Amino acid sequence: MTRLFILILSLTFMSCKTNSTQQTLTSPTVYGDLINSQKLKEHLYIIASDSLEGRMTGSIGHEKALDYIENYYQEIGVQGGMPDNSYLQTIPGSYFQRGNDFPDSYNLLGFIKGSEFPNEVVVISAHSDHIGVRDDGEIFNGADDNGSGTVGVMEIARAFKKAEEDGNGPKRSILFLHVTGEEIGLFGSRYYTENPIYPLDNTICDLNIDMIGRIDPDKASNPEYVYLIGSDKISTELHEISEAVNTHYTLLELDYTYNAPDDPNRFYYRSDHYNFAKNGIPIIFYFNGVHEDYHAIGDTPDKIEYDLLEKRAKLVFYTAWEVANKEDRLSID
Numbered sequence: 001m002t003r004l005f006i007l008i009l010s011l012t013f014m015s016c017k018t019n020s021t022q023q024t025l026t027s028p029t030v031y032g033d034l035i036n037s038q039k040l041k042e043h044l045y046i047i048a049s050d051s052l053e054g055r056m057t058g059s060i061g062h063e064k065a066l067d068y069i070e071n072y073y074q075e076i077g078v079q080g081g082m083p084d085n086s087y088l089q090t091i092p093g094s095y096f097q098r099g100n101d102f103p104d105s106y107n108l109l110g111f112i113k114g115s116e117f118p119n120e121v122v123v124i125s126a127h128s129d130h131i132g133v134r135d136d137g138e139i140f141n142g143a144d145d146n147g148s149g150t151v152g153v154m155e156i157a158r159a160f161k162k163a164e165e166d167g168n169g170p171k172r173s174i175l176f177l178h179v180t181g182e183e184i185g186l187f188g189s190r191y192y193t194e195n196p197i198y199p200l201d202n203t204i205c206d207l208n209i210d211m212i213g214r215i216d217p218d219k220a221s222n223p224e225y226v227y228l229i230g231s232d233k234i235s236t237e238l239h240e241i242s243e244a245v246n247t248h249y250t251l252l253e254l255d256y257t258y259n260a261p262d263d264p265n266r267f268y269y270r271s272d273h274y275n276f277a278k279n280g281i282p283i284i285f286y287f288n289g290v291h292e293d294y295h296a297i298g299d300t301p302d303k304i305e306y307d308l309l310e311k312r313a314k315l316v317f318y319t320a321w322e323v324a325n326k327e328d329r330l331s332i333d
């Protein structure tokens with residue numbers, strides 16, 4: 001990290017604490033602390049419940065999940081991100097390449113308008129779909145994949161909304177983007193980037209969460225970690241901000257194992273951030289790695305590490321906070 005960068009970052013933090021001339025600005029921890037394991041757990045026991053039947057793209061269960069998220073945003077005052085302030089971007093069934101009878105499905109957009117640079121948009125994304133029900137009727141609840149990312153985004157939205165209500169809203173706009181169709185081919189994020197509601201030219205970054213509630217067996221002896229993928233690929237500055245906020249607030253081990261260009265898992269290409277990255281938009285992919293219940297019926301909410309989920313969601317929140325509130329637009333290499 002450069003000396004200049006440390007200076008800029010510390011100024012941003014300091015101004016949040018000491019500026020009292022225009023409005024009472026507060027440390028971001030006032031809002032980050034709102035993200036808590038109990039709330040995340042309450043949401044996740046609904047999102048990953050049997051009644052949502054594994055949230056297969058286009059299914060009734062998936063639409064129930066979207067109803068729950070939309071109702072929550074209405075309740076906390078986060079408006080829809082569509083041009084008429086509604087929440088759903090409809091994707092025609094034909095787009096999913098699964099035959100003529102495949103139903104329409106939906107991306108869900110929550111939005112908080114920036115106070116100084118409203119046209120510049122920070123995207124925080126997570127896919128809301130999972131893989132449904134097996135032939136024998138067993139349900140894939142997808143609590144980690146990607147109930148964990150879904151509820152993380154919901155709570156990050158609540159924290160930003162409270163900040164806005166206190167007069168500390170983000171300078172740049174934030175789009176809370178719950179994409180569909182990930183499990184069947186990253187379709188929702190691809191559709192969004194082909195039909196963006198906010199121009200990609202002014203899309204500052206995408207912080208994408210896909211599985212942040214479990215522990216990789218390889219990390220059992222050091223569970224306070226998260227794998228970060230892609231953070232340094234397009235914007236070195238984004239990578240440096242991510243590192244700095246972690247040092248300042250969350251103190252997780254940021255593990256870059258899967259960021260290696262020759263990593264055989266190719267995770268960089270395997271979740272929704274990739275549709276932003278391929279358009280030159282800086283991204284970070286937050287991921288806990290795979291485990292015995294990955295894409296298995298054992299991915300249930302009772303096995304989620306809620307304190308760790310909270311901490312990882314906070315890392316995303318503080319990174320978004322810094323990118324959204326910094327004086328200068330995030331630079332691209």
Ligand SMILES: [Zn+2]
Binds near residue numbers: 127145146182210211
């Ligand atoms: Zn996933």
